[in-house]
Amino acid sequence: MTATASRAAAALRQAAGRLRHGWRPVLQDTLAATVAWIIATRVAGHPLPFFAPAAALNVLAQARGRRIRRTAEVVIGVAVGVLVAELVVQALGPRTTGTVFAVLLLTVTLAVAFGASSVSTVQATLSALYLAVVSPPDETLVPVRFVDALIGGAVALVTSQVLSARRPLVPLAGQVRQTFAELAGVLDDTAEALRHGDQNGARAVLDRARHADAAVDRLRDATRAAGEGLRLTVRRRRGLGRLRWVEGSVRQVDLAVRDVRALVRAAVTLTRGDSPVPAELGDALHTLGQAVRAAGDALAAEVGGRERESAGHRARTEERALAAVRSAGRLFTGDATLPLAMVTGQVRDTAIDLLRAVDAGDDDAIPDRVDAAAAGH
Known part of the structure; x- marks a missing residue:
């Protein structure tokens, strides 16, 4: 076996070992994001609930013990981002360089001024940028994004507690x-x-x-x-x-x-x-x-x-x-x-x-x- 083949085999063994020990988070993340999408689309009736699975993954990325706070930060960040994007798009129009600059500047400025955590700052900025560039908001979509984030955060919390719900200690x-x-x-x-x-x-x-x-x-x-x-x-x-x-x-x-x-x-x-x-x-x-x-x-x-x-x-x-x-x-x-x-x-x-x-x-x-x-x- 050549040296390259040996290294490839060793890398595959390491990957298999990581999967043996880390399959639970993989399954948890996949299920939570999928369930959040299903609830947002089929129960809430939202057409493109991007923020539902995104919020679920964002919350689960945080270590256990901090996920309730992370959920609140994600929801607040989405709300701030949606508000900023709505105002900027109404003033400058969607998908322009000026809109992108204004959205980034205003969102980060507001987050810093109010002492937001890095999580809230990033979430607010990404939410505003997404709405200003990919899917400009209108009067019917403003609350929908907020609800999607709430659904995703709630699903993540429930999913993360399933295994320890009966005996959390x-x-x-x-x-x-x-x-x-x-x-x-x-x-x-x-x-x-x-x-x-x-x-x-x-x-x-x-x-x-x-x-x-x-x-x-x-x-x-x-x-x-x-x-x-x-x-x-x-x-x-x-x-x-x-x-x-x-x-x-x-x-x-x-x-x-x-x-x-x-x-x-x-x-x-x-x-x-x-x-x-x-x-x-x-x-x-x-x-x-x-x-x-x-x-x-x-x-x-x-x-x-x-x-x-x-x-x-x-x-x-x-x-x-x-x-x-x-x-x-x-x-x-x-x-x-x-x-x-x-x-x-x-x-x-x-x-x-x-x-x-x-x-x-x-x-x-x-x-x-x-x-x-x-x-x-």
Whole structure:
């Protein structure tokens, strides 16, 4: 097989792999746009409902959790674009250079003046340009474009919620577990690198830790998506309460990720030194990883409405976190090196943010309990 054929075969395999993992969005986009077209033509009776499928695709292009806002932006953008196109075409006529210039200038100016988002600005401009060049508006088509955009946005919202309509919090619970599992894995691998004095291994873990913010971003996106699903669900009161609990924890999770990244950075420095790394430090990090996993289980159980199970995991989170702090605290002696002191300090900070993430008691009392554990109490 020639090199060109090999590259072509590899490209085809990659394309097939992408389709295996991405067929759901393809099917969703196609169905939503088609259904929007059918409703606009056969139910609403619109002759050329271009904006119905266009609006559906525009809304679905946005990540879940932002689609309600995107729908509003699309509809407002179409309304503004239609208004501008109507006024300009009436004054200058359709399909002229002056009309195109005026439509673009007025639409963008209005969008900027009123602080519109980039989505609204682009939608308004494209709508006005389409109506001024392709299909000039008249007195019967002005509201039709607006209704088409509304139909497309509504269809997109319904389509995007079909798979999670009955249990909109399930994907969030899965993302919670994944986020905390990734953070715990970083701690476990750091512990192994320290136990073996493996500088290269510690650096590899640091590279992972530097990308841990992406896990927090995915957790935020999953939280927004769950909120969007609940807002479109009739029976949602208890779910919204659980969602607020998770929303309040995300900030602390973000801080814990930063703490762990600083901890791994100090661990890399510690592996460069000539002094042996205390075995107890690896044990402390492994115990802290257990606390992180328990915190993830607590949040996931809370999302699922299993309050008793969540309380048990929260208790284990506190027990493991304080045990890790006690182990690290015993290493904080007068002859401790600066990197060792930094690692033990980050164990303390991670424990505090972790306990706050699961809301284990009064926030103001958590640092006192952690400091007491560091002192051996």
